[in-house]
Amino acid sequence: MSGRVSTRLPDFPWDKLTSYAATARAHPDGIVDLSIGTPVDPTPAVAQDALCAAADSPGYPTTIGLPETRQAAIDWLSRRFGVTGLGLDGVLPVIGSKELIGSMAVHLGIGAGDLIGYPELAYPTYEVGAALAGARSLATDSLTAFGPETPKLLWLNSPSNPTGRVLPVEHLRKVVDWCRERGTILVSDECYLECAWDVQPISVLHPDVCGDSHEGILSVHSLSKRSNLAGYRCAFVAGDPVLVGELLAVRKNLGLQMPGPQQRAMVAALEDDTHVVEQHAVYAARRAKLKEALLHAGFTIDHSEASLYLWSSRGEDCWTTVAALAELGILVAPGAFYGAAGSQHVRIAFTATDERIEAAVARLAGR
Structure with a gap:
């Protein structure tokens, strides 16, 4: 062939x-x-040691991940970025953030005829994900560019790849309000949140941005950069439990499961700030x-x-x-x-x- x-x-x-x-x-x-x-x-010794200690892993992992893995993500977001209100049902470990970003639209049931928005200067995988879903896409930094049409999914990326730009809390809050008024799913790619130099980035899940609810919002996080774990493929998505549940239901059917040893390494890395x-x-x-x-x-x-x-x-x-x-x-x-x-x-x-x-x-x- x-x-x-x-x-x-x-x-x-x-x-x-x-x-x-x-x-x-x-x-x-x-x-x-x-x-x-x-x-x-x-790779930090704490992560290597945890991986080695968990190397005897003969059984299948679960798609939803270990409770310890999800709790470590919750604790990290709270400790480092002031995120509150997350429960275990609002966190899902994934096999690297790129896989999640590329498949997000498909897994959320977005398809032909739907519109996906992403930043004017953007990581190419947002466009790839839209193409895989058969959806239309629009690269823009202006909400008015959508005109009367409502996108099914809107991507944010702060801090940005490639520009390193950090969106201020006022802008993030405006985007959250805009999406909620229209029923648009908002997903914020925050993989560089701990790689900041001149400003302090804020998560879209912070109460100053989204209030006391994560409804309609997801944030994507990776350990590749913060913990030199690119080879381990450790990442997670957090936010609205309903949206996390939709992703989980699809990923169960596809067998998309983070290996158990990597989950233990992820716990160790998230718990260590040094x-x-x-x-x-x-x-x-x-x-x-x-x-x-x-x-x-x-x-x-x-x-x-x-x-x-x-x-x-x-x-x-x-x-x-x-x-x-x-x-x-x-x-x-x-x-x-x-x-x-x-x-x-x-x-x-x-x-x-x-x-x-x-x-x-x-x-x-x-x-």
Whole structure:
């Protein structure tokens, strides 16, 4: 049987970086890959130890997850971000946040003829999820852009990937009210909530945003960035118990279950704040060095008050910037990957090792 490429989905963006990656790898000192925000530092010992201790796991896990896993998520949201009112029925562990984001619309019964909204500059998986569901989609930061039509699902992303922008509480509250008035499901992707530098992000589940109810609202959280657990695929969704129940009912039928050992690792990681503070300091140092080097090299940096990226521009087409940096052995992501509004920006991750960050700084300075 010959292979087929799905025409339902947009092209996978990173395939377009192949030739630029080859150019960067040809640098005498090797590539500095700042294109994807994948963690490179060790997984915290508390998570590794918990995983090992739970390695004898012969039985099937449940889709709903262990009560301890869900309680750890509730306690973390309360302790770190002041979220109140969550119960065990309002939390569901998932196998990495990307899987959830890509399948969310389908699992909530959204399909042909329905409309899904997501930010003007956005993680490509929001669009992929809409395409998989057969729904229409609109990339916009303006609620008025929907006109008289009501979207079935609206995505928020604060802190933003790729821009690092953080939405203020007043804006979040306005969006919550707008969605509730229209019956639109609001899902906030908050995977970078603990990766903030110049501001304090707030969850859409905070009472200052949504009042004393989570009705119609979900938030998505990941341990990939905060705890260097990208390889463990540990994430969860929290919020309206009715919506969580809908997701659970579908996911039970599909056998989408977080493995038991990973659930125990997730509990350990969520209960420990020390490793998060330490990793935050590491990223802060890398960010400061790379930011200074980019500014000295003539870049401007917009937003970037949170997340693990510097949203940077030289006032030219993003692919021209990508090509120029590839000649220096530095690979970055073109802003066009995230929407037409990013055509003059590049997203530069600071998740590389200290040694590779130092190499990028030297090359940007012409050394």
